[in-house]
Amino acid sequence: MSGKNIGFSTNMSSHPASLKTIVTIGDYFSAAHHFLLKNDFSILKSGLEAVFNTPVQANQITKIVVFLEKHGSLYHPLKIQVVASEKRTCSFVLNGAVSRSGLSLIENEYDLISKMNQAYSKHYLPQVFGVDFIETDKGRIGFFLGEWFEGYKEFHVTEDQDRRQIVIWESDGSCHYVFETNALEIYQEISRILTYYYDLETFEQISPWHHAAGDFIVKQEKQSVHVRLITVRGYSPLKEFCTGEEDKKVYILPSLLLFFLNLTLRMRLDRLNGTGKTYMLGNRVIKATIKGFLKALDEKSTIYDFGDLRSVFTEFFRQFSPGQITKMMENILESTHPESSEINLLEKNLESHCKILHLIFKNI
Template identity: 35%
Template structure:
């Protein structure tokens, strides 16, 4: 006879996981980082949140999370093989309240992310992101973004009565991967990258680790860039924690956990001519390298700008991503090498103009815009120096992106 596995609920705290009790159940969910409250969502308690999420999990004999269990532990996995479901509320952002769902079985534990949206804007964002993740998962032979498992919807009770509709999309959870940000290292009094490792303690990266992080993040974005129709993953932002890193014994691994949009920054009509393809690729590189340097201090403070040393590993990673995509897609195998040759010959003034045009075209309401407008000249010089350095050092491997 089949049995219904139990679902236990916890809230992630700095000192560990706090089990759900009556007091926690009555506690209101934290709002987004800016503190701006939204009327309905501001009245959701942890009790209402977990009750809604529990219903989405258990509907149709746990069909939604079971898709993740089968993806991670084997297609023959069945719901009655799960001894326990553990749900941990992890963080609270502008659109989602993500939870980590653990399916405990005899063959291992599957880890699933449940990105719960409680506002109209959050639900719209969740629907878009699920579709993008699902499309990327089906359209590429390799994956550097979470596998998409499905969407659910359920009513969520409010603390003062009434309900709000909750929607969640379920996807792969990257265990052991941590958020990172630019921060001031008290030991060196210098701006460095701090990794928020809650399991083993926060730590500042060494320069070689920071270079590898920028290189791998750039390679991921370039791998998904389509030189034919200009589709790319954007927007993304380090301040939002879109990339995560996992420190390994002698290396590190990087993943992109949030994909809000996948479309072209320039419009492509039919077969694009070489000049338009070149222009689009140059804008992509400028946008990628500028935003790779952009963050907020500790994720929430003032806007921060990584030093120029980050540009070279960013470009190195970008060209490795280009090369790998060309091999996997069987298209434009010479795209990366041809583009690199052109970039090496471009003068500083041209790069500066591209930087200015790109930032000037962004939304006037963007807080990043005035910050970036004052840094175009310095960034253009960093690009020129990085491409000059690439003449001496191997910039990418012809047979693929070894760093991925």
């Protein structure tokens, strides 16, 4: 195995005895090496067999190249390029965690992605092939191997001379700029994907998620935009309504409404270039979010026996005044506890946001 010479080290509180240890890039690559080779490449072979759709033996793996892609607050993803016999090549992502928070999440996230890939017919999440923990003299390092989305890039809002744009980060370090209005299709698709994974009967939804964390990635082609979701940190109802199965039917629309209202707010939040000042995207993103949401309801109408969900939800939403919508939004903010920088921005724009929502549904 080989990889980039990054020259990286970071302080990570990963030791079970709560001691501060320094995990260097060498330590991290060594742990990744052990993970990939463990049990005669068992997890890596699972991934290769899924990609090639044929059994793969350890002696057919001729080369493995490892690249450190980025550092996140929880994971430090590695790109794994594998060459097998007959010059077959493919890439994987190896998500690794060193910190306590990352280690506590990684196995749960692996299980969530696995279950959701089994439960849903369309896959906007990566396939995952195995999770394990490597014991080192610096503490535990956890990894799971997953599908690499070739050609997909991270994107964030940026601002230059009062001009709002979306920047798509290219793999060579360059940037591709897209005006915010021309990027609306990306946000529409994100809205559709999140609504696709919303469970109408259990009220479970993917949460938390954030544009600033790079949770969604995008691939642009001439006539279309493709979006994928690369992480699931949680999957649970936004609010617990009841426990009885019969009672749950009464709350299908109220729960869906809360999901939708929260979606319209979260969709507008990013950080400049991913790590900078908290930023709220323009009003046009609201309409794009609604389009994606309603499109996903059309898809769900063919799965659930609740009639035309688009029409049913639209009529339900129209019952509420802008003031009532604003009050529900305030309750959502109280229960979801956004960051302080986000709260100030959301509160400042909340009334106008709700008025736009009301107006759009009035004219649908």
